[in-house]
Amino acid sequence: MSSAKQTQTNSEDYLRMYRQMVRIRTFEDNANQLYLSAKMPGLTHMYSGEEAVAVGICEALKVSDKITSTHRGHGHCVAKGAAFKEMFCELLGKEEGYCRGKGGSMHIADQSNGNLGANAIVGGSMGIATGAAFSAKLAGRDDVAVCFFGDGATAQGLMYEVMNMAALWNLPVIYACENNGYSEYTKTDEIAAGSITARAEAFGIEAHQVDGQDVLAVNTLTQQLVERARKGEGPFFMELMTYRYHGHHVGDINREYYRSKDEERDWKDNRDPIVRFRAWLVDEGIATEDEIEALNAAVRKDAEEAVTYALDAPYPDGAEVDMHVYTDVPHALA
Amino acid sequence: MSSAKQTQTNSEDYLRMYRQMVRIRTFEDNANQLYLSAKMPGLTHMYSGEEAVAVGICEALKVSDKITSTHRGHGHCVAKGAAFKEMFCELLGKEEGYCRGKGGSMHIADQSNGNLGANAIVGGSMGIATGAAFSAKLAGRDDVAVCFFGDGATAQGLMYEVMNMAALWNLPVIYACENNGYSEYTKTDEIAAGSITARAEAFGIEAHQVDGQDVLAVNTLTQQLVERARKGEGPFFMELMTYRYHGHHVGDINREYYRSKDEERDWKDNRDPIVRFRAWLVDEGIATEDEIEALNAAVRKDAEEAVTYALDAPYPDGAEVDMHVYTDVPHALA
Amino acid sequence: MREITLSQAVNEALAEEMRRDESVFIIGEDVAEAGTPFKVLSGLVEEFGTARVVDTPIAEPGFMGIAVGAAMTGSRPVVDLMFGDFLFLVMDQLCNQAAKTHYMSGGKLNVPLVLRTNLGATRRSAAQHSQSLHALVAHIPGLKVAMPSSALEAKGLMKTAIRDDNPVVIFEDKLMYNDKAEVPEGGDLLIPFGVANVKREGRDITLIGTSSMVQVCEKAAELLAAEGISAEVIDPRTIVPLDEATLVASAKKTSRVIVVDEGHQSYGVTGEIASRINEKAFYHLDAPALRMGAMDVPVPFSPALEDLTVPTPEAVAEQARKLCAGEMIHAA
């Protein structure tokens, strides 16, 4: 992992990063299983393959820093500190979910850790992240906001509107474009003309392209940008080159009409962010293979317990249906 | 006028260009007078000072080429071939106006000359122009579409959405940004980060900055781009540096809080597009001072006659109020 | 007669109109090879090519604007908006531009475009993928609004929409894509706008349902029939134009009315239809025209909650029973 500068200071940090990546992968494997066994309502979008992006970035943030997430949001949620139990409960529409079952996969949020929520409108959170940065600046807090979004979202005009304002006002926001090569069933080069980083640069925003499968590269760059953003040198733009292993959503199984099995295999076999980081940890003597296996197993156990818990957990009471429409009205339809 | 290459082939063309610029200035002077004497309903935005932009561009177009216009749209309308009488009638809300009085200044359109209309939504016509180009390509016509918009409109996300598609699909559209230094009461550099041409270039669109007070420079560049666009080499982007002489609208009289009288004087005294072109015409021996004066006087007379006609012309009958809501329903509320 | 799904019906309508008229094209996200996430458009790109079945980037305002411009210059775009919830993104181009162009130009410019999108909850898609927003566009003069309630209706209304010279918004019920109905093969199936469809005749009460709620009303009518209550079921088909005459005539006949619609109840479709009936049939009514819309809450994800938000056949039957028993007299 030559590209990475070692700025994390100790093994504990590395292991936590590794663990967070494994937690995401494990979470997604379980979510996919829940879908395939018809235990999960609706559809969901898997983050598997992109773990180094969410973890590399979120490990450079404080709890008080904010993120906004996407329809492919489980990874961001885990990386920003969320617990499995509340997450699975949310995916299953249960009362103990982060959003009391009202949001589900596409709206999972965890405000206690600064995750302002997944969003089912592609590009819909770009203003929100920029606004969180605005708030921080107005209140004199040194918080930073990170906006996660896909390559497909770069087609939404909202992005250019808020980048313009972020640049004019030097807001502490980092736009993190997860370029996984596809938006739904379409290749990125069919929907994005020119250069994505040049678009940010045209607004006077410093932009970087980085290997999104290299968690240390992502983390190192993010640490630098976050520090500078805290000092008022923002905004910044990152294009993270990555890949999603599953289909667009869990139901997108036959996908050879838009991408080849070979291509998928290549990314999985040769660029997997977890495999690469694990090898590096062992090489550097930070962990033994056995320690890693134990860590993996512990995460798996956590996840399975959380799934079991969530499957048994109660749905919200029907009376909740008209709660939380307004902050000050217990039941909107009473 | 050193910057201009002579690609118009004869004096007639030059004189027509000059005449069109004078027609715009004269139209606006009369419109302003109508406002000041409380004979015109509502407000209107003057194009005076920017004549070389509309004329330089529209003189490079065929009747079948389309343009979309803005809230500051009289200049585009005249330049694309409209008649004074129907224009003044429209500004006064009369039945013989281009839109039977239903549109007014902000929606004046002249479909017989390919003017798809002014627009009161800043940036609102960017999709329309791009769609006109799409139509031409789909139908195999070699028409080109020109989208006029101001520097302020570059803040609207819609522009980036349609530029992306125009670039991906090689549409025959030319985006013409009239940078007059202000959007309403705000200087352009306070609302536009980075570089306007770089924004287009980031989408792979060839972009040019040109002196918008030099009608021959504008016309020469446009002729080249139009020709290339007809051959499928579009889209293109032009940033035309220009200046509006009046306030944002006719009612914006005291404007020293946002721009100085010195600045206004400088543009009027030293860079007026009509004065410059007139001097060139005389220098080149294309017209004498006397011929020019006669032309000016003829235009003035035309305008005054049209104003008189429009002031006397009837309003639409009240029964028209629910006509034209739908193409196939004579009276929507009958 | 052969049966086809609503999805096939829409596909056929588009194919037939695209064959008939070269100026018709489809534009939207993943409409070509993918044939949309609902697979409604499968096969069209193979027949008509990528010039007429146009995949766009994720830029709803942008491609809506392009469609408006294309429609103003001789083309007839069919815009594919993947979810009705994304209407909020295209409102400016749809309502400030498309809807007003003909009027603002004094009748000189036309915008013959179709915006096809969908509505309907209970798909576990949560608050931003489940809305039924047809009331919003129905409020804007210059737009027509069609609400097919079956495969047959979907085909006939789509074909009419494509030939209409005005902007038409057509809402398909995404829960109904696989529902089958008899649809005649070939021929030119055109269902005129503004002509309501009396799906079932009845004496005691009129149930007016739109789109997804037509089936709900029909099922409610069956429940009621078993109890000896004879319900008339009417599908307005288009809410703009609205066939007020047929609705009012039925109300006068039965003297009791419930309007059922899947949009939020408040400030929505039910208020308009109920008001018109109250206005025009007041002295014939036993009780006020009642309304049943979707609950005035964002659509919740949890199945335990989501199903509570939409009118069901049982709930409609229950209201109808009360109306017929005269119980509403005390409530009002």
Next chain:
Amino acid sequence: MREITLSQAVNEALAEEMRRDESVFIIGEDVAEAGTPFKVLSGLVEEFGTARVVDTPIAEPGFMGIAVGAAMTGSRPVVDLMFGDFLFLVMDQLCNQAAKTHYMSGGKLNVPLVLRTNLGATRRSAAQHSQSLHALVAHIPGLKVAMPSSALEAKGLMKTAIRDDNPVVIFEDKLMYNDKAEVPEGGDLLIPFGVANVKREGRDITLIGTSSMVQVCEKAAELLAAEGISAEVIDPRTIVPLDEATLVASAKKTSRVIVVDEGHQSYGVTGEIASRINEKAFYHLDAPALRMGAMDVPVPFSPALEDLTVPTPEAVAEQARKLCAGEMIHAA
């Protein structure tokens, strides 16, 4: 008591709340030095600086989105949307995001923002600068909608809106900015949401007017009074929440109702209010609750046409006269 204009009232409300609470800020186009094209905000940037009175580029979706994010993270933005017609541009951020965030997060995230904008035709501003679009936002659960009808109301409702923890859309009538009313100096003028204001008591008929139409109803009531018809005039003040109880009680008392609103009549506010009254007061009514909205046409530029599109005192009085004379019986 001193009289101030509606414009000054809004300005005072903002200044007072910005002094009271540092987290309140204003964001929009030309709000700072220019104080908006209507000059409503003049002087605020001098007191509160450009960090809290923030001029934006012309990017309504963008600054609306920024406001949503700011509201979710401890600030209280007041978004200035120059014309109500631009609502179409911000619908996604307003209706898909702001309105639903509290619900989708199970009550954990709040979006305390105010969107101040305007409504009203007859200003010769044509179809894209004259719309009254409050019905659209009233249809979306999660939003509150305030409609001040005077300087006093504008101040009191604005202050309440800013303190509300929910997204509130407040529509000012742009024709009324220079209208004066008595507004007490100092003190904390807070007008609660959901409490209608009976502007004038009456026996024979109830005129319910919103915003600009309150004055129209009051003038109609005066015309009617001269003829011996006693009209009650009610201003709901907020259409979400709606003070149904007060409206229904008045309807029961007078037994005749006209609802007057400047939004398009179809699928708008009048249908909702009339329906609720018909539902709850049916057996007390002599005739159906009638509706008078703006004409269902885009707003025309020509003065000769524009003035025909909006209800006038004379037209309201005329309808009221017919209702009181029992003429509607034959119509229905």
